[in-house]
Amino acid sequence: MATFGRALLIVAFALTLYGIGASLYGAIAHRRAWVDSGRRAVYSLAGVLTVAFVVLEAAFLRNDFSFSVVATHSSTTTPTGYKMAAAWSSQEGSLLLWVWLLSLWSSLVLYLTRRRVREIAPYATAVLLGFGAFFLMLVIFFASPFKTLANPPLQGTGLDALLLHPAMMIHPPMLYSGYTLCAVPFAFAIGALITRQVNVEWVQITRRFALGAWLFLGIGIILGARWSYTELGWGGYWGWDAVENASLLPWLTMTAYIHSIMIQEKRGMLKVWNATLVLATGTLAILGTFLVRSGILDSIHAFGASTLGVPFLILIGVMIVGSIGLVVGRRGILRSEHSLDSFFSREAIFIVQNIVLVGMAFVVFWGTFFPLISEAVTGTKTSVGPPWFDRYTVPLALVLVVLTGVGPLIAWRRATLANLRRNFVVPLLVALVALVALLAIGAGDQPKALLMFVAAAFVIGCVGQELFRGTRARQTMSKEAAPVALVSLVRRNRRRYGGYIAHVGFAVLLLAVAASSSFQHAKDISLTPGQSTRIDGYTVRYTQATAAATAQKISLGARVDISKAGKHVTTLRTTRNFYPSQDTSLGIVGRFFNGDSDSVVGLRAGVGRDLWTVINPDLKPLQPIINQGDATFRTAMTTLVRNGGSSASVNKLYQLRDTAIAGITQRFITHPWAADFRILVSPLASWIWIGAIIIALGGLIAIWPMPHGAARRVRAGYAARVARDLARS
């Protein structure tokens, strides 16, 4: 099957080369048949790569350890779901996933646009296939997922213990979907610039794909954050790690892009800016992929150092030089059709919002790459930590939240005093009430958090007012009940209200980040069973030690009761799992306690606050008995081998060893000693995930296609509203 897989990759590579050639020849020679053939090469590519990916997944599911990646990333004891996910836990498999997803998205966009933008599409096809060819070259020549072993082992190494988390099954495919979707608007922008077709059509065609990229990247990022929240040593839900930052960069610039294209659509402005943004986003998506794989920056989430850095650098260099060359070369036809009339206008607010987003992206970029920059300048690698990132991103995020409220309400072209009064009095009153209430409950000692709360209240006020007005107007027109009118309102203008909903989610998410980071209580303490401690009004009692031993792992843990004012609140269970080491030089018993380990956090998520705890049991008290076990079994094994013991005897010895290990493990319960705990009380932390769900919901509503007639009516209605705004000013 590996040979079949390799053959599929070669066929796929040949298809990309053919498709590029056919598309470009068709475009230059105006031969429609060749262009169509190039597009069909993309469909075929998707088909071939689907089969290749199925072959790889089948190898994981069949425990076919003749595949090198299966032997090193899975085992017979790996649960089925994780076996499938193990395919992309490897460098090789993840590259195949990348190019497979790219082929699927490319097929979708080219199918949907097969009768539109006929001049741009062949070039976009060539660019998309160019990306495909690059990644196929990597999986054929540098990191083949179909590499085989001459002597396959009977058992594989298994998936890294840290990756045994449900998010592993969905987080990487989401991120890769986001990254690969970024290539779609990038490709069409290149096509538009080459063919000088820089009108708004290519922007409208790729808008949903840009939104899809933004949505998938966002979901991927938030799933990663959630995973990190429950993983010890990954810096909580956000640690400003290089790989985390790499995924945030294209998300920030894509956020800027999906807002600024509205100005190009409505007023024919910001063409250079939009082209630059979308090209930068495509490049940053590749940069993110490169960062995870090159090993050039220290990250807890990166693949090991590899030889893929140079090819990626060449690709990024080509993308940057090509993008700059095209934008500079086409600057004449990218001129704005209008200029900014007033700073008090929606255009101006969108521009400021774009500057803030790009400024944020620059801060994140600079901080992420600072170790490399400083080494190049001073010869010393210097890194900046979370406080440096927070210093810049917190004020920028505050401005951004305020703008998410102002942007949708302010008039196009020039806002009048009446417009400002009509739209902002209520939200400002909501913000004022929030400020007074927060000061009254003593939130004033955290000014940044306080400002974020007030800004979020302002945004919720803005959007709430818009929804209320829209619903009321619809009720007046159609006599519908309020909930029905609200749903109809959102359904009939999905882009607009989807955006508003996403804005509320964004405000809620940042509010929760501010609350959970500024008002978090943390305690590190050593406790023995029966002992208790207090944190933020809660009494935390280590009630019972727990222990378990299986073939896969040893688990030492604790049951922790949490109460407040004498009333039981919850019981948390936290464990630390120890996985057997592969190092055969370790003792026969000791290797079960000296392998990889991971922590299972005890978490009670609540609307008001999260209660979070993790145990770090000290194995030192077990060490003498482990050493004794090692010595005893070493002697027994030596004796058995010397006397030519049967395999039944060896198995009996291993059974005795298993019993001994289970006995040693039980000492954690029968002779308990102190274990270290970290306890956190994080206010509103759950709202981070709720905010993210609201953003995703808003994104889905905005992306969901409307029936053609309804869309036309909405466009007409919106055009009338814009015209009213313009006429008023």
Next chain:
Amino acid sequence: MDPSRKRRIRLIMAATAAVFLASALIYTSFSAGSDEKTAGQLHDNAIVGKQYTLAGTVAAHSVQHGADGVLWFSVVDPHRPVSVRVRYKGIIPDPFREGRGVLVKVTKEGTTFVGEKDSLTTKCPSKFQVAPPRGPAKSGSGMSSKQT
């Protein structure tokens, strides 16, 4: 005012603001950054009271758990046989082990280096690239499960 002149003034103002902010960013990143040093560099040249990011490998048999959750370990220089002793308190990442690459923010105090709370990061070059298994699976690994 002439629109092109107006546009030019806006552009100059925006460029000035961008240059000012970028300068602040660059200055603070150099002044607030922490130099990444090897154990050998710190052993030879560390200044008492200055913070560094120590990068290296956790020395074999060097990890000790002290009282009150204090963790002691030594970090070895990757290029020469020199190590420095680190006293650390805070979150110990799950992948932390002897022989693993780590990054930790340290300040020299006397002869030891004191780690900043929660600054310990375990580098994982092997995280997704586990060493291949050496041979057939060991028999007798059917350990029974015991849970209380």
